[in-house]
Amino acid sequence: GGGGGGGGGGNTSHCAALTHIQDCLNLAFSTLDPISDRQNAPPAHTGYRVHIHMQRSFASNERTASSSSSSPSSYFVPTLSYWCFIPGMAFRRLSAYRLRSIILTSGTLSPLSTFARELYVPFPIRLENPHVIQNDQVWVGVVPVGPNGRRLCSKYDMRSDANYQDDLGNLVIHFSKTVPDGLLVFFPSYAVMAEIIDRWKTNAGSMASFAALRPSFSNSGDSNSHLSSLSTWDRISRNKFPVVEPRESSEFPAAIEEFRNRLGEGSKGNQERRDEGSNGPSSSSNGAVFFAVCRGKVSEGLDFSDRAGRAVIVTGIPFAMAKDSKVLLKKEVLDQEARTQQAQIVNCSNSNKGNNNSMSNSNNMSNSNNTNNNNNKNYHAGNHTHVTSPQPNSTSSSSSSSSS
Known part of the structure; x- marks a missing residue:
């Protein structure tokens, strides 16, 4: 069986x-x-x-x-x-x-x-509309360096650099303290996000130099010895509850619900507000930070309005690699299409030239026939008949006769 x-x-x-x-x-x-x-x-x-x-x-x-x-x-x-x-x-x-x-x-x-x-x-x-957000409602800027002065460059050959990853984490720590409610952090890909978060979870000890160089970024009650025992992930978690976008679509609803609950906007947060008789956020919530991926489920189609998205950090634009197979093949298809269109334009131009030449030859033949017909045409004026016969390279001569 x-x-x-x-x-x-x-x-x-x-x-x-x-x-x-x-x-x-x-x-x-x-x-x-x-x-x-x-x-x-x-x-x-x-x-x-x-x-x-x-x-x-x-x-x-x-x-x-x-x-x-x-x-x-x-x-x-x-x-x-x-x-x-x-x-x-x-x-x-x-x-x-x-x-x-x-x-x-x-x-x-x-x-x-x-x-x-x-x-x-x-x-x-076709209709193109202006953006609904006014200039005074949003600020967009570039942060070139982190709190430790490290250059924040997310190029492919620098993404795995530990110093870059640590200082990027220091920047997220600072934003998680100063930005209220919801904070969104986007990475170029799932692989980059997983690598950097793994680093943040295991880099305990690197925070001591961070506190020494930038004491204003740390809490006044934190000692350097205490900071050295905390990883970047621990420091972020002390300020906001971290939520990571899952790869699997089936796990995504639970992740987004957890994020909204921490902001007091999900089903659990709404229940807490009803229990507390308040319209504000849950008293036990310091907000949340959502780590997500560009072109992922979070960045496409979801509305993070008001408290859900007070600030957005984009750690790198996910440009496709120049040597990626799909990029190379797409360029090949576009080049082929451009060559085909160019050939069609040339053929059309040559065809038009041929038609113009045919029309010109036809016109010349027509003009020649008209000339011959005119040369042999009799003009009648009163009782006189004038016959014109032009001679090459000479003045036309005429003869006249009278008839009764």
């Missing part, structure tokens, strides 16, 4: 794998169709690329960086990818539904001209 059950599970797994392969093949062969409805449009597969690479995969029982464990375990698996670099393919499928109108809206569509061109869909009606 047990063996039969295992066999059944294996068959189900094999069927699922075959179904996945079938879906992949169907998608690949569907790219033989034209990329758009315009005449002589190239096949869609010109915007796709096949790529084989080792993809990092995380264990299913991974734990977030907010737990006591170290970085989540991971392994690499060989992966065959068929990447689409033409976003218009998704909109091309929408056209099959014969939709009356498509409304596309977002806060990050600029520039609209290139965005619309890549979607291969005409947008006759």
Whole structure:
């Protein structure tokens, strides 16, 4: 019985794998169709690329960086990818539904001209609105150095530098003291966030030099000996409750609820306010700090209004690596598209020149015929007939005769 059950599970797994392969093949062969409805449009597969690479995969029982464990375990698996670099393919499928109108809206569509061109869909009606936030409602600045004077540069070759990580932590400590309520800290990627937080949890002892160099950043009651026994993570936790964005989507609702509860805005915080008969935050809360990732679940689509987001720290812009496979292949597709458009322009120009030459030859022939016809044309004036016959390189002569 047990063996039969295992066999059944294996068959189900094999069927699922075959179904996945079938879906992949169907998608690949569907790219033989034209990329758009315009005449002589190239096949869609010109915007796709096949790529084989080792993809990092995380264990299913991974734990977030907010737990006591170290970085989540991971392994690499060989992966065959068929990447689409033409976003218009998704909109091309929408056209099959014969939709009356498509409304596309977002806060990050600029520039609209290139965005619309890549979607291969005409947008006759376009609207760009000014930002709803006034200049006096927000301050944006660059912090070039940390409290210890270390340069805060998040370039790829400096992200793993311990001095940078420690001084970045010192800056977060300072902000967690001075900024009320909710504080958001964004990292370029999950890997960078996990590495830096691991460093903050294990760098006890580095805080002594921090207190000596910048005593104004420490509490008046803290001694250097006490600071030396605390890690950066401990110091942050004393000021605000830390919450870390999890990788798994299933764990995200609990994380965001914990953050709002610490601010007195979640379900638990609302219950505490009702119990205390107050409209303010919970008396037991010093606020919270949410460590998240750019382009992650926190940065896309969530509203951190008022107390939930009093300050935002962005530790680095997540530019794609110049040598990343997707970046190189995307550039290749764009270069190919540019060459195709240039060739079409040249062909169109040559075609127009050919048409103009044909028209010119036709006009010359027409003019020649008209000249010959005019040279042999009789002009009647009264009772006199004048016949003109021009001679080359000479003045035209005329003869006249009278007739009754």
